[in-house]
Amino acid sequence: MEARTRILARVRRALKERPKALLPEHPHTPLAEDPVDLLLRRLEENGAEAMKLPREEAKAFAQRLAEGLPGATFGKTLPQDLRPPLPELPPEEAPLGVSWALFAVAETGSVALSSEEGRRVHLLPPTHLVFVEAGRVYGSLLEALQDLQSLPSALGLHSGPSKSADIGQVMVKGVHGPGRLIVAVLL
């Protein structure tokens, strides 16, 4: 406790004569276009693959993606009907992770993944397929954050494939996380 007391005392002493600055509000900037369309465009600009489609077609898409794979790993909150018919593998062995996003943010091209789903499923397989409902796509990050009622132990915002330019300034995908991110918005 001693360090705490000393740090806080020093902070108070430092601030004694300092004028107090006001906390500004963040303005909302309304989108000029459909949030789903903007989300798809931004995700593609970020290097992800993105599409919008009815649920039936989404199931068929997942099945096509799963063709020839030995198995996959699934998020805990992924609805059963969206699971491609594959054996479930441990996330560290699975070539594909399929998960269900809490929400998406159009302006940044992001999907939000909750730890209630698991964590390895979002990070370990080289390919990550994420489903999100069109009604859960927010225009702005501000709207999304203000609307969150409760926070999971960890919330991940994923906006594209894992990448790095640390080796000679050349962009490389799939350094630690998935090198391929596919987002399907369910209409």
Added chain:
Amino acid sequence: MRAKAKLYPKEAARLLREKPGVREAVTGATLHFERNRLRAYGEVSIGAWRERAKAVKDHVLSHLDHYLELAERRLRENGVQVHWAETLEDAHRVLREVVQRHGVRRAVKAKSMLTEELGVNPLLESLGVEVYETDLGEYLIQLLGEPPSHIVGPAIHLSLEEIQRLFHERFGTPLDAPPEALAQVARKVLREAFLTAELGISGANFLVAETGTLALMENEGNIRLSTSLPKVHVAFVGIEKLLPRFQDLALFLPLTARAATGQRLATFVSLIQGPAREGEEGPEEVHVVLVDNGRTALLADPEAWETLRCLRCGACLNACPVYRQTGGHPYGYVYSGPIGAVLDPGLLSLEEAYPLPYASSLCGACLEACPVLIPIPKLLLTWRHRAVAEGLTPSWEKAAMKAFRKVMESPALYRLFSKALRGLPLPQDLLPLLRAWTEGRGPLKPSPKPFHELWKEVERGG
């Protein structure tokens, strides 16, 4: 980390002479970052964003005691163990205790400047812990035993050829292996480390007081993995990293990304609320270490406290024509470039960081780039004034400035000296003052005519 800032000018000159490739690599990388930042700033109302970010940070800093206590309360409610570290030794004590209690043998680390500042890696090694830097750039410099050269791109001073040679020697990859192949080798080594480490260590970009949320930004996924897979997560957080409200992240996450790399948002953002809940995977224990290590002293400084707004985006490094020549190593401390030149004297002491406030041409590019409007050029002058007042500047400099003033105040003396300097065949390599210039460069060639004569000719001609 021990500061070696005193050697700045000598080390910078040596680097330029002995490793000319560094300038090329650093200039290329920083100009690339800089172009991306300019494009990203241009896409939004950046003036309003920066003003608002400055205002939020000034609010937090002027109510820091309140927000620190609030953050501590919220973190505890979330099941996080909170520690306070006034000094480097305090921080070490916390980490040593965690390592011993859990019998940690292996740790994975997310890139964090604060952990560099605290010397976390040498401490862990002394405790027999195998520590892996997991950011690809950090991993490269860990293999080489070098400190980071840049806040965001720690390995920007290395060329592809140097990295290919490093991997050839370490892992037997071909000398012409493409970057993708090298990244796959690193991925394999580090994946094994993620899956077996008992401890994950990170810094934090932000700590939200209202909710006790740690926010971390990255592009590779290594921070998400480091904070998700090991059973214990320790986050070191500078006390200046606080944000008041959860919604403030909606400004600070995109602003930092735009300033740092020109992205709309970092590829991965982790918003960490606490340890894994019942039935969830994730760390069983989360520790947050609130670190002072010189920050309260800087907060008390009536002029330099504004430095604490810094987001560690690296934008001022990319914009700086002086930093671009050498990268970060010659600065001799964790924080280099313009922000280092004003932060290091505040965190260490002016004496220890002495020549760094002079590592600038005062061109002002750093202020143009700064997302939170830190008046770096003004602060560089503040530290220089203090250096003179504290008698840190060499005596020859004081004498020279005095003589310079005399000459500049008298047109007759000025003409005389200007003529003498142009006319005399100076033994330049023998004069100690000029030798610093002529080493590694050609001799100085004075103009045959002084400026005031040239100007007269222009006036007559025009």
